[in-house]
Amino acid sequence: MQTEKIKFGTDGWRAIIAQEYTVxxxxxxxxxxxxxxNNKGTNNTVVVGHDCxxxxxLFAETTTKVLCANGIKVLLAKGxxxxxxxxxxxxxxxxxxxxxxxxxxxxxxxNGFKLKGPHGGPTSPSQIAEVEALIPEEVxxxxxxxxxxxxxxxxxxVDLEKxxxxxxxxxxxxxxxxxxxxxxxxxxxxxxxQNVIRKLLPNAVLIHCDDNPGFxxxxxxxxxxxxxxxxxxxxxxxxxxxxxATDGDADRIGLFDEDGHFVDSHHVILLLINYLHKYQGLNxxxxxxxxxxxxxxxxxxxxGLPVEVTPIGFKYISEIxxxxxxxxxxxxxxxxAVKGHIPERDGIYDGLLIYDLMxxxxxTLKELCQEVYDVVGTFSYDRLDxxxxxxxxxxxxxxxxxxxxxxxxxxxxNKVETIDGVKxxxxxxxxxxxxxxxxxxxxxxxxEGNSKEETADILESIKVExx
Numbered sequence: 001m002q003t004e005k006i007k008f009g010t011d012g013w014r015a016i017i018a019q020e021y022t023v024x025x026x027x028x029x030x031x032x033x034x035x036x037x038n039n040k041g042t043n044n045t046v047v048v049g050h051d052c053x054x055x056x057x058l059f060a061e062t063t064t065k066v067l068c069a070n071g072i073k074v075l076l077a078k079g080x081x082x083x084x085x086x087x088x089x090x091x092x093x094x095x096x097x098x099x100x101x102x103x104x105x106x107x108x109x110x111n112g113f114k115l116k117g118p119h120g121g122p123t124s125p126s127q128i129a130e131v132e133a134l135i136p137e138e139v140x141x142x143x144x145x146x147x148x149x150x151x152x153x154x155x156x157x158v159d160l161e162k163x164x165x166x167x168x169x170x171x172x173x174x175x176x177x178x179x180x181x182x183x184x185x186x187x188x189x190x191x192x193x194q195n196v197i198r199k200l201l202p203n204a205v206l207i208h209c210d211d212n213p214g215f216x217x218x219x220x221x222x223x224x225x226x227x228x229x230x231x232x233x234x235x236x237x238x239x240x241x242x243x244x245a246t247d248g249d250a251d252r253i254g255l256f257d258e259d260g261h262f263v264d265s266h267h268v269i270l271l272l273i274n275y276l277h278k279y280q281g282l283n284x285x286x287x288x289x290x291x292x293x294x295x296x297x298x299x300x301x302x303x304g305l306p307v308e309v310t311p312i313g314f315k316y317i318s319e320i321x322x323x324x325x326x327x328x329x330x331x332x333x334x335x336x337a338v339k340g341h342i343p344e345r346d347g348i349y350d351g352l353l354i355y356d357l358m359x360x361x362x363x364t365l366k367e368l369c370q371e372v373y374d375v376v377g378t379f380s381y382d383r384l385d386x387x388x389x390x391x392x393x394x395x396x397x398x399x400x401x402x403x404x405x406x407x408x409x410x411x412x413x414n415k416v417e418t419i420d421g422v423k424x425x426x427x428x429x430x431x432x433x434x435x436x437x438x439x440x441x442x443x444x445x446x447x448e449g450n451s452k453e454e455t456a457d458i459l460e461s462i463k464v465e466x467x
Contacts, residue, residue, distance in 0.1 A: 003137040008128050008192045010313040010437075014103045017055060021111050023062050024139070029113050030063040030099075032135035034070035036127075037096060039134075042071075047089040049077030049160060050101035051192040051249045053111050054213040056080060061146055063113075071144040075158045080211070081249035082192040083114065084346040085160040091120030091342060092163065094339040102192075102249040104335075105221035109212055114249075121318035121343035124376075128130055128315070134326035165199055171341075172352050174200055180359040182241035185256075186351075189220035189228040193250030202258045205240060207233065220247050222254025222334055222347070224262035235260030240387050242355060252334035253347035255354065257365040264381050266293040266448075268350065269330040270372045272338055275357045277303050277326055284327030284339055287317045290419040290432055291332035291446055295376040301376050302369035311420035311437070318343045332383070332446065378453045379430070384435075384445040384463070393436055396466050397422070400434050408432065409461030431460055434466070 003022060003209055013029060015021035037044040063313055075093055077086070083100050090098035098116030106112070112420050115123035115131065123131075149155045152418030168174075178201060185205040188194035194209040206215075207230055218226055222245040234240045234256050243256030255263040263271075267294065278281045285306045288296050293307075300307045305327060310316035314337075317329035321343035326379045330336035334343030338353065357368060399405060400422040407413065410422075411432070414424040421435025421444075433446040445462050449455035 004047070004415060006132070006135050008132050011104065011122070011172050011315070012112045012114035013103075013112050014106055016109045016221070017111050023058065024141070026059045026062050026113065026330055027066050027141045028135050028137075028139045030066035031139045032071070032131050032390065033097065033099070034067050034072055035134045036131045037072060038070060044097075045073045045075060045093070046115070047075045047077070047086055047093060047095045047096040047098040047158070047160075049081040049086050049089075049099075051082065052080045052190060052211055052213060053101070053103060053248065055111060056101050059111060060142070063099055063101065064146065064155060065142050065144065065149065066139070068149040069144065073153075074149075074155050076132070076155050077160045079161070080192045081160045082196075083116075084251055084330065084342065084344050084349065085164045085192075086343040087116045087120045087342055088164055088167065089158060089160045090116050090118055093158065094118075097123065101248060105247040105252060106210075107219040108217060117316075119343060120320045121321065121337070124319050125313070125315050150271055157388070161195060166195060168196070168200060168349070168352070171349075172356055177201060177304035177352070177355060178203055179467060180355070181362070182355070182358050182364070183239045184355055185230060185233055185237075185240050185243045187222075187227060187245040188241070189218070189222060189226070189245060189247060189251075190215045191220050191246060191248040191250055193246040196250075196348055197244075205237070215248075222247050222252055224254075224264075227256070227262070231256055231260040231262065233260075244347075244351035244355070244356060248409075250347050251345035253336060253350045254334060255290060255351070255365070259366070263369065265330065265332055265334040265364060266295065266381050267369055267372065268334070268354070269296055269328060269336055270299055270326050270376065270385060271357070271368055272330075272335065272336060272350065273299055273303070273305070273353060274372055276339060276381055279303065279357065279361070282339055284325040285320070287320045287326050287329040289313070289317065289330050289331040290417070290421065290423065291435065292330060293379065293381060294425075294431065295379055298376045299372070302439070314421050315358070325423070378416055378446055380452045381446075381448045382455045382459060383447070384459050386443045386445060387441060388443055388461075390441065393441075396443060397399070397434060397436055405465060408458070408465045411458055411461055417439070426458070430454070430458065432462060434462075
């Protein structure tokens, strides 16, 4: 009998399909959720959907059957959906929880299980811990069919994609965007956002906007090294002025400027703060994960906005957004939420905001980045993901926490923070950080310098020191 302990990481439970991620273990997690909901009250409703990953429909239906067998009604998405669609569905359909079968940006072999709360964002860390504690070692999976539960009224199919697209039409002037002088290219990375841009921006150049659960072997993470085709397309097509990419479940963003150069999430967070505050006159707290650039603090100070730094995991930011007035909440990984939308990461919504800013101001992405630099100074960021054995990974983190690293090559530091991982504030004005991934067997190494060359040198110096 499979009785391994199931743990939720930074963003949901994730595991390798057919190893830990099985129908049986998905049913165990679903049973834990059902027990938690039924302990809280009756007449519960849960929105369930899956992205484009292998087995998504099977795992979503497994979850649905377990919930229904426990007397919980399921609003089931037909076809693949993005994480923001599920979050919005929970909020707009007055459900108690949402389940997304997704492993987000992880490699092709993974799948996962995310929980979404009634506020339209990630379920709070304390509630996730409660669900996790109720996951049983054994579970009985009902033999009753999906069709039977539909007939009983326990399952209702919902069109979350239409709901989401209709909502976006109330937020943006798509006539103006479709007539923008700046043409957009979009790379869905074979993910769940692929239909949205096709339907809303028919003039956009589309890349990897078809359903391919193998992702051509490429992890659907919207970072520079994974988006070479999008970069080359923009660089070789003069009329293309912006490139947008989203990850497997479309809650993370990647951007490219008119030269085909990657615009990382730190810059995107700053661009969004600048747009919402400077151009739209909005205020509010800025909530950022520990791995986000300190330039955000510099801009917030210049604009008189409070800042709060959280551990890594968007659930912490979302919790603040539910309880406080937040302008922008963002992570280094490309997950960013903004005021006026749900308290959830949404790569498509964020991308449309930037596209809207370009269209309204008549400024290119490079010119808008220069506006940011005028406030916070120029900087360059990069991240290295190192696949190393767990013992070595844990040894490096242990040494870092014990203060055993005194400098990294020629780079010295004046301050160390350990909110989530170990962050070194360098004497050159930049920073670097070591952190073990919460969803993959990786050691993440982050670095920011004053130029691309310096940042690359910092990363190389770190590698030499820790390996």
